[in-house]
Structures are given as C-alpha cells and as structure tokens.
Amino acid sequence: MNTQTSANAQPAHAHSSPGLWIMAWRRLRSDRLAMAALAVVALFLVTLLLSALGLVAKHWDAEVGVNYAPPTFMGAQSAEERGVEGMHAAEAPVPDNPRDPLGPVLKQLRAERDAAAAAGTGGGDAPLDYYGIVDPLAKEIAELRSTLGKDKAAAPVRRATLPFGADKWGHDIILKTIKGSETSITVGLAAALLATVLGTLFGALAGYYGKWTDDFFNWFYSVFTSIPYLLLILAVAAVLQQKGVLTIVLILGLTGWTGVFRLVRAEYIKHKNREYVMAADAIGASDMRKMFVHIFPNISHISFVQMSILTVAFIKSEVILSFLGFGVPVGVASWGSMLNEAQNELILGKWWQLTAASVAMAVLVTAFSLFTDALRDALDPKLK
C-alpha cells in the first residue's frame, strides 16, 4: 500500500491543477453580470448583517413622521389630505365613576402626576416605587420605557415628510424596508438551508441504499409533491399556529425539500457504483463515510445551486405567506407584511410602502436569480 501510494503521489515540484471550486470561481469572476449580481446580493447581505447587529434600522419602529407622511419630493400634506383630521383633537375630561374600586388610587396617581408636572420633574417619565425598594434597574427601565413607550416627554417632533415617506403609524419606510429585508432574507436563507439539508440527506439515503429505503422516501416524496404547494404550506402554517420567523422557516423548509431530494437521489444512484466508491468500500469505509465523505463532495455543487434557487423562492414565499396573514407576527417588519399593509393604503393613494417593499424584493430576487444562473453554469462540469 505504501509503495502504491508513493507511486501515485505527485512530485513536489509538479504544477498542481486547480480544483472544482477554484475553476468555478474563475469562471464566475469572468462573468461581469454575475459579479454585478453578486455585488447586489452582497450589499443586501451586508445591510442584513448591519440591521441584525443593530447598527442600522435599530429604531425602525420609532414614529418619526406624521401618519402617512409623504415622500419629501411630494411635499407635506395637511391632516385632512392624509385622512387623519380627527385624530389629534384634545381628550375630553372623563367623569368620575363612583362604582370604581380603583377610583381612590387613580385619583392619587393623577394628583402625583400633576404635582410632578408642576414641580418640573418630568411627570410621565418618573418611575414610581410604592414599596420603598430602590430599583437597581431604574435607569435602564426608564430608557426601555422611553424606547417601548415613546412617552410624551421623550417624543420627538414628527416630520411632515420623509425621504421615502412613512406608513400609517409614522414609521420611516426606508428603515422599515431595511428591517424587513432582515426578516425576509433570513427566512429565505435559513429555510433554504433546512430544505437543502433535508433534501440532501433524504436523497443520499434513498439513492445510496436503494431497495425499501428508496421506496419509502419515494413514497414520502410522492405524497408531498401530490399536494399543491401553496395549500401545503398554508396547511402546515395553520397547524403550527404559532407565528414567528422560526415558524416560517420550518414551514418553508419542511415543505421545500422535494426538488433537492430528487436531484441528489439521482446523483447518489449514479455515483454509488463508481470506482472511487468501490475503492472506499474495499478499504472498509462505513456507509456513512462513503455517503458523506466520498460521494457528497462530488455532488455538493448540486445542493449548493439548489440552495441558492430555493433562497430566492423562499423569499418570495415568505412575502406570500405574510401577505396572506400566515407570516410574521404583528410588530415584526418583513417585505410580505409591508405588502399586506399596503394593500389597503393603495386605495388611498399611499403608494410608497408598496413601492419600497416591491422594489427591494424585485432587485434582490433578480440579482440572486442571475447569480444563481451563473453559479450553476460555473459549477457544471459539462460546461468546462
């Protein structure tokens, strides 16, 4: 064995030929369209990262504009034009309720607030402690309350216009779109990863073992693909009930693995009888080792390309799910939830939220699709 190894070994000075990935990268780099698409995708990913780290769009839900503030180039609109004329009328005083068990407490609290306001100590922001306990988190809590509560004292003046307008609550549309990209792209990437892992694993098991294992996975695959895709994801969404990014990832990942499975299974059937696998068998490699150490690297480009295709599909699916009300929970920005909100705004002529979410999604999906096409070409050994 040592002799044979020695005979097959490359001389140290020999020119090493580039591997599959290096050659693929070279081909990819020579494709200007692919590089432009990659740059756009990278830009989105960097934005996502910055958003996730809280470096941008951290306060996307701050109400910085007036309700339905138009984009700056359109100019400010009156409250009547924005349809909110009755909203800022002063609160009428409320009568006392003699039946109220909380009446004396509320009276006391009102008096304390009035006294604090008169003394200029901020009133609404002052944390009260009725138990004589010094709260070590008082400062942090005051800050959190300011963030969560947007108390009157801390409320900034709302702007009449914003560069790309505001939604009905006055959230900046640009920041909301950036925050939405974090959700939508994260969902797309994570769900695609889950679907690819499942599809690859099932495909490997079915293709490698064949016989009843193959029959079982094929039956499983047939059941999944016989149900209309959208109905399947809506059914899973209805069963899971719990809303959230993780839920959407699970919905899409658990329903989206079939395409990967079909391709990977075929590759494993093709590869399992090849000489290098038989050689591995001869040296006593286990089934798992043959499947995932020997065969997988040779078919991994398929999984990789499939994953990028799925990412695009799942970003769109998240948008559809959120649009239909099965997506992210209330209070979480995503492009789908923005489109969901925008459907009623469009009747009112408030087009900016719809435009922002649509354009962001269209640009990313187009760039990702172009990049995926180029990647597939670059990794296809037949196109060398």
Place this chain on the structure above:
Amino acid sequence: MNVPAASLRRLHQSCRALAWGAWGILLAALAGMPAQAGAAADPNKVLHVAFEAPDDGFDPARTVNLYSGWVNEAIFERLLTYDYLARPAKLTPMTTEAMPEVADGGKTFTFHIKKGIYFTPDPAFKGQRRELTAQDYVYTIKRLMDPVIRAPSANMVSGKIVGLDALAERAKQTGKFDYDAPVAGLETPDRYTLRIRLNHPDYNFLYATAYHSLGAVAREVIEAYGQQSGAHPVGTGPYMLREYVPRSKIVLVANPDYRGYVWDFKSSGNAWDEQLVRDMQGKQMPQVGRVEISIIEEEQSRWLAFQGGQLDYDKLPQSAAPVVMDGAKLKPEFTRQGVSLYRVTEPEITYTLFNLRDPVVGGYTPEKIALRRAMAMSYNTKEEIALIRKNQAVKAEMLVPAGVVGHDPDYRSSIPYDPDLANRLLDYYGYKRGADGYRNFPDGKALRVDMRREQDSVARQYGELWKRGLDKIGIRLHLTFSNFADNYKASIQCELSSYGGAWFADYPEAENFLQLLYGPNARQGNQSCYQSATYDALYRQFVATPPGPERNRLVIEMNRQFEADTPWTLSSTRYRNWLLRPWVKGFKKHPILLADWPYLDVEKH
C-alpha cells in the same frame, strides 16, 4: 308586511272568477290553495351580494352569527317582524294574523297563527305537505333551552317563560330534554293558537319573537338531520337554500310555496322613502328569484368586486371611504355611474373583550382589574377611528349604541385614553418591568396577554394598534389569528383570553346589549364570562322596570359597573355606507332586520 291585505285581494279576485264559468271554477280552485306567490319571483332577477365573514350554519337555535342570521331571516319565519320602512323600528305580524293579545298586565301573550302556511317540501316530511302550527313555535322555543344545543340566544327566553327553566333543569339532570313534556307557559289551545305566559312582565319579550333564532323549525326536519341541521334549513319563508359551499358561497332561490305579500309600506316622508314607494308600491313580493352570496373577507377584494360589477350592492369598505366619499356624500365620479348611497349609523358596538375566567386577564381583585383597566387606557380609539376606520365611525361611550332605546347621547365613559396614567397604575399594583422592558405579574411571573383577531388585513391593523398601546405600558402582547366563525365559537365558550368582537342589535332596546354581560348568560352570549353580583342585580331590576327615567338610570348604573370591572374595552360604532347599483330598487337598510332580499327588486340591466 301587510300580508292580510294581499290575501283579501286574492279572495276578491277569486269571487269574481267564480262567476265566469269553467275558468272561474279553475281559478277558484287555485285561489283556495295556498298562494303560490313564490312563482311571482322571476328566476332571471338575480341579486349578487357579499358577506364580509362566513356564516356558521343555518340552524336558528345553534347560532347568533350575524351572517347565519341574515340567511335564516330569509328562510325561517318568526311570529312577528318589523315594518320595513318605519323608523324607529316597529313590530308587525309575520306569521300571525295580527299583533298578539296581551293580558295579565303584560305577562300573557296570545298569538293567532295564519292558516295555510307551509314548510318547503323536504324528505323529512315523507311526501306530505307540512303546515306551520303553533306547536312548531313551542318546539322552536324549547330548543333554545335544550342544554345539549347550548343555544347562544337562550337568553331570549331563559328565565322568562313559566315552567320552561324547570324543564331545562330536569334535562341537565337526566341528560335528555323532554320535548313532549308540557310547559305551563307554552300552551296551544288549538292548532293555530299559541299562548305564552311569562314569569314576570317583560317589556321586550315581543322583540324576542321577531328575532331570527325564533324562526319556526319543523321537529321532523331537525330530528332527521341531527347535527347536520345547520346545513339543511327548511322553513316557510320567502327563500330556500339551493347551494351551500361553507365559507365560500351561498345561493338562495325563491320558495315556490311561499304565500307572498304585496309591497305596501308607508313612507316616512323623506325623499328616499318617497322614491322607494314610487319604485315598489303594489308589487307582488318577492321579486328577486335568486340571491347569490359570496363570502369575501378582504375589504379590498369586496370593493374590487363591487367596482367590477360583480356585486349589486355592498357596504363601502372603510379603507375606500376617503376616495369614494366627500364628507357624508358620494364623490361625483360615483354618482355619474348611477351609484347611490344609503348611509346609516349601525346600532352596534365594537369592543375587545377580556375573559374574566382567564388566569392572565381574568379575576376581580384590584390588581386584576388594574391590569385590564391599564390595557383599556392604553388603547387609542381616536387612532382606530382615523387610521383604521377612515373616520367612518364614532367612539362608543357606552354599552348601548345610538338608535337603541336606553342610549344616552350625553353619557361619557369614565375610562380615558391615558397610557401614562396606565403605567402608573401598573407600577402601583406591582407589575414591575423586567430587564426586557416588559412587565411581570406582581409575584414575578412573566406576563403575556393573548389576543385573538380575524385573519384579514384590517384585523391585523387592530392587532398593531393594540400592540403599540400595550408596548407603551410594557405589556407583552401575543396575537393569534383565525377566521370569524371559529373565533366566535371559541369566544362564546370563554376559551379565548381576549378577542375583538362586535354586537349588532337584535332588537332596538338596551337589554339586548346589557344581557351580553349578565352572569347567567356566561357561555351562552356572555363571551367574557363576566360574573358580577352587582351588575346582575341591576340587570334583573332593569328587566322588571317599565320604560322610563328609572329604567334609563339603571342603564347608566350598569355602564358604570361595567367600567368599574372593565370586562371589555369599548371601541366604536360604525357608519355604514351602502352603495347601490341603479338597477337595485327598494333598498333601505333596516336597523334590525338583516335580510333585505324579500323587499327588493332588480331591474333589467
């Protein structure tokens, strides 16, 4: 509905026909048969309408779903109904010869049911024509008290009819409701006479007899279909169910066995009524042969369907109001299309209820009331009206809306929108904020409020509004969404922690709203399972008090008790803008009656 006048006219025609020999004999024979007025309905006259939420079946005893009731009113007939044009709403006979005879100081009502009213043929009748009798109403009323059915409208008769509650109580013990057992308060001296005796004088009981849950059902049909009775409605009314795709489509066709009536309602003198009388006076009703109802939950889809001519009339979605309405009028581009507007303030309230049996938001101790009160004080109704309702609503100050007897236009709620005070209240009762800024229970356990809404985009906006308000006071909100029918069923069983609901008047009297919080109605209409001895005592006193200042005072007291315990957060009362295509004739939205179709005509277009 002026049915006696129609019958006399037909009788007169029959007498004249008798004098004309063989043809006369034939006509007389036809006149002797029940009128086939359903044949007057033209099958080519089709109304296309939409419901904004799905029904939950058409068994009158099993539902108070507004949309089920809408259909049930067209299929099942009650003893009494309302005059179509009269405002305020006025009761008139439906299947009775006249208004009931009242005796014993308002405790005994005797109804004389018209002869010759027949149920729609059904296999359950085994080929026999089945006439409506007084016993059908006895059976219908008894069903509302059957513990197995858990009728959500049991409050209409519960505690009111002599001997009926005792029968229901026996059924709870034996597990079987004895429909054959006599009830002292439900007598049928003859086939067509129904005598109802009440335990106490009830000034609203006649309204109950006009409610769709008291539409007559045939015992044979209910027993034949059992649990499926909701999908097999068989009544005596002007329409019958032809096609039913749950949560998607309902098709009604004119009942050929319906006796019919002549449109002869009196104008109240305004221009709208005058036009209605000009369009409809003297017509044999119903005119419309087929009603196609689509369930379209999304506002925008419904609006597009109306604009695209797929609906003949519809409620204007609130989101479209700013582009369609100019104040309270239609914009010229819509009037140019021949679209007309009927605008009305709904006799309804919208609210978010809290389940008083829920471990998070329920309870009656001060800190539990403080939690609910703080939540109520964090909800910005002005924003709701401006941003979600598009200014097509007014704030609901009290449980009884405008247009309903007992409403006080000067009443103001004692619960303000004041998130700052709400924060102080929660601080006071020890709901301390954790490191994430959200509050915990006074014992340190995490506090999270679950709320259910519908799935449409407007309901999502309500969720957002609640979340913004609760964030301001540091309460974590967990929203879930499901369809209206499922939500309603769950809420009526007090299975939801909190839920956004609305109540539309079943009859124009405060009791219909106040009973929603009466303790014994828990799980049968009282969706909060609110149990307050004080409120219940006031309610009983209110029911026994004749209309007048004292009764109105009790309404105020009950509202203040309601605010004190805060089982709900009241929101708003909506304006409804009904848009009509020019070929729809006879439309005037009644404040109580739901089904308009028996009163309408559709011109060729």
